[in-house]
Amino acid sequence: MEWVFALLFALVFLWYLTFTASRLDRLHHRVETSWASLDALLQRRAAIALEIAFIPSLDPAAAVVLTRSAYLAREAEMAERSEAEESLTNAIALIGESEDFHKEYPEISERLEVVTSKIRIAIDLHREAVATTKLQRSRPVVRFFRLAGRAPLPVVHPFEEVPL
Amino acid sequence: MRRKLRIGLVSPYGWDSPGGVQVHIRDLSKFLIANGHEVSVLAPVDDEDGIEEDFVVSAGKPVAIPYNGAVARVLFGPVAASRVRQWISQSDFDVLHIHEPAIPSLGLLACSIAEGPLVGTFHVAAQKFKVAFAIVPIVEPIVERLRARIAVSEVARETLKIHIETDAVVIPNGIGWDSFQGARPRLEWQLGKTIGFIGRFGEKRKGLSLLIDALPKIIESHPDLKVLIAGPGDPEEILKQVDPRLRTRLTFLGLLSEEEKRQFFKSIDLYVAPNIGGESFGIILAEAMATGVAILASDLSAFKYVLEDGKWGVHFEASNAEDLAVKASTLLSDPARLATLASMSSEGAKRFDWPVVAEKIMDVYDLVSGAGEKVVLASGNRSWNKLIRGRGE
Numbered sequence: 001m002e003w004v005f006a007l008l009f010a011l012v013f014l015w016y017l018t019f020t021a022s023r024l025d026r027l028h029h030r031v032e033t034s035w036a037s038l039d040a041l042l043q044r045r046a047a048i049a050l051e052i053a054f055i056p057s058l059d060p061a062a063a064v065v066l067t068r069s070a071y072l073a074r075e076a077e078m079a080e081r082s083e084a085e086e087s088l089t090n091a092i093a094l095i096g097e098s099e100d101f102h103k104e105y106p107e108i109s110e111r112l113e114v115v116t117s118k119i120r121i122a123i124d125l126h127r128e129a130v131a132t133t134k135l136q137r138s139r140p141v142v143r144f145f146r147l148a149g150r151a152p153l154p155v156v157h158p159f160e161e162v163p164l
Numbered sequence: 165m166r167r168k169l170r171i172g173l174v175s176p177y178g179w180d181s182p183g184g185v186q187v188h189i190r191d192l193s194k195f196l197i198a199n200g201h202e203v204s205v206l207a208p209v210d211d212e213d214g215i216e217e218d219f220v221v222s223a224g225k226p227v228a229i230p231y232n233g234a235v236a237r238v239l240f241g242p243v244a245a246s247r248v249r250q251w252i253s254q255s256d257f258d259v260l261h262i263h264e265p266a267i268p269s270l271g272l273l274a275c276s277i278a279e280g281p282l283v284g285t286f287h288v289a290a291q292k293f294k295v296a297f298a299i300v301p302i303v304e305p306i307v308e309r310l311r312a313r314i315a316v317s318e319v320a321r322e323t324l325k326i327h328i329e330t331d332a333v334v335i336p337n338g339i340g341w342d343s344f345q346g347a348r349p350r351l352e353w354q355l356g357k358t359i360g361f362i363g364r365f366g367e368k369r370k371g372l373s374l375l376i377d378a379l380p381k382i383i384e385s386h387p388d389l390k391v392l393i394a395g396p397g398d399p400e401e402i403l404k405q406v407d408p409r410l411r412t413r414l415t416f417l418g419l420l421s422e423e424e425k426r427q428f429f430k431s432i433d434l435y436v437a438p439n440i441g442g443e444s445f446g447i448i449l450a451e452a453m454a455t456g457v458a459i460l461a462s463d464l465s466a467f468k469y470v471l472e473d474g475k476w477g478v479h480f481e482a483s484n485a486e487d488l489a490v491k492a493s494t495l496l497s498d499p500a501r502l503a504t505l506a507s508m509s510s511e512g513a514k515r516f517d518w519p520v521v522a523e524k525i526m527d528v529y530d531l532v533s534g535a536g537e538k539v540v541l542a543s544g545n546r547s548w549n550k551l552i553r554g555r556g557e
Contacts, residue, residue, distance in 0.1 A: 053302075058242075059240055059241065059242065059244070059245040059272075059273050059276065059277075060268075060272050060273065060275075060276045060302055060303070060306055061238075061240035061241075061268040061269055061270070061271075061272040061273045061276075062240045062241050062242075062268070063268075063302050064268035064272065064299050064302055064303060065229060065240065065268045067295075067298045067299060067302065068268075068294065068295055068298065068299055070298075071295040071298045072294060072295060080294075083230035084230075086229075086230055087229045087230055087231070090227045090228065090229055091227075091229070091240075091241075093227075094227055094239075094240060094241035094243075094244075095241050095242065097241060097242070097243050098241065098242030098243050100242060101242055
């Protein structure tokens with residue numbers, strides 16, 4: 001009689017493992033898609049930053065930081081990318097302090113505003129996806145049976161910690 | 165007798181954050197004031213109430229921008245730009261001395277806003293210059309406006325030549341040579357044979373790990389060896405990577421005061437500068453020399469300049485722990501040699517003494533301001549200023 005229970009238990013456990021594995025797969029997918037949309041928004045911000053950098057009345061120091069960060073934002077290497085995005089965030093905040101900027105370039109300022117608020121949400125989504133995935137991956141069952149497979153551990157990039 | 169000048173100095177980095185450039189500007193200002201010149205320094209300032217110097221004018225709070233691998237506390241943007249404009253138009257300077265005009269901060273701002281007798285000092289030495297193709301076209305025409313360019317070392321001059329294609333005169337950073345004389349050693353820093361190291365040891369380029377790699381070999385011939393490490397940073401980070409048997413050899417002293425620094429140099433047997441790169445000048449070597457201590461430094465061009473190619477100390481091949489170990493052991497086994505090196509090095513630092521260095525800087529001031537021309541706002545900015553004022557009224 002016991003072997004029936006053992007078999008049943010094994011079956012249930014197997015089902016549980018596959019269930020967890022596919023759940024993890026979904027989570028990884030969520031991390032990837034949330035990063036993809038964040039990435040796209042960041043590229044748009046970089047493009048706007050370049051536009052601002054070409055405004056003739058803008059001071060050259062701001063122009064250098066914006067240009068540099070905008071180009072580095074296309075860099076593939078993540079450590080540098082993150083630095084560039086952080087610079088960009090800080091630089092844009094400094095320029096936004098001036099009321100003249102908003103008055104004189106209402107169109108760019110408006111677009112920047114829109115993209116920034118979208119980035120804010122995208123970062124939240126990405127961070128949330130990463131946090132959930134990491135939490136699930138840290139469970140003993142997942143670690144023991146290597147349910148996450150070869151998927152790299154998702155990370156929150158340092159620039160995402162900087163308030164926009 | 166020199167003409168008395170009204171001199172404006174621009175600091176790119178936060179006045180109340182630690183850094184060599186700020187120290188240089190502070191000491192230069194004090195020296196200029198002591199010589200009867202009028203000085204005003206424009207700098208980003210975090211805490212305006214905490215500023216002791218009455219010649220410092222705040223341009224606003226700096227922001228942290230990651231730049232070439234380090235985080236720089238800089239300031240720019242429209243608000244800062246209008247402060248710079250105001251400062252220049254109200255001050256009627258004979259000379260405007262801009263520090264780091266190629267770093268995106270107040271220096272570059274001031275350089276683009278002012279016209280007339282402008283002097284620029286370049287401190288940084290960087291082999292790598294990220295996305296130079298995009299930045300240089302912005303920076304180059306602005307740096308061109310400087311009437312005179314100063315580089316603090318040959319390395320800084322090379323950097324300038326390569327990236328912005330402009331030449332500069334080399335005038336080193338200054339030290340107060342007199343204040344380093346007559347320091348007394350501290351007994352607790354003299355137990356056994358001691359090697360000293362000063363710097364932000366957490367930064368890889370400062371080379372502490374190279375020194376630690378070389379230790380086992382030095383200890384073979386000097387079993388009583390101790391390493392004294394001074395400077396800001398977290399000792400735990402270093403210690404956990406170090407072989408447990410070596411840990412007791414390392415003593416971390418934290419950040420030293422100026423007075424303690426002199427005692428430190430005077431107490432140790434050998435000062436080691438194992439830096440592996442990215443050094444523009446090495447003011448700490450000049451200070452060590454001035455105090456009078458035997459020096460073993462890597463053969464970076466910045467250090468070779470300070471030690472005049474081994475005239476005032478010994479070089480080892482940079483990034484070569486083996487060579488470091490051999491040179492250090494040999495030196496430590498030869499007390500007579502150590503004593504000679506220590507007694508003569510002070511002489512070699514005299515060329516960095518403020519009177520010598522500031523004299524050269526004032527020569528440059530005289531050259532650019534010879535015709536009695538004043539620093540004014542560049543024509544483009546004058547109309548901009550009018551526009552803003554017109555709107556404000």
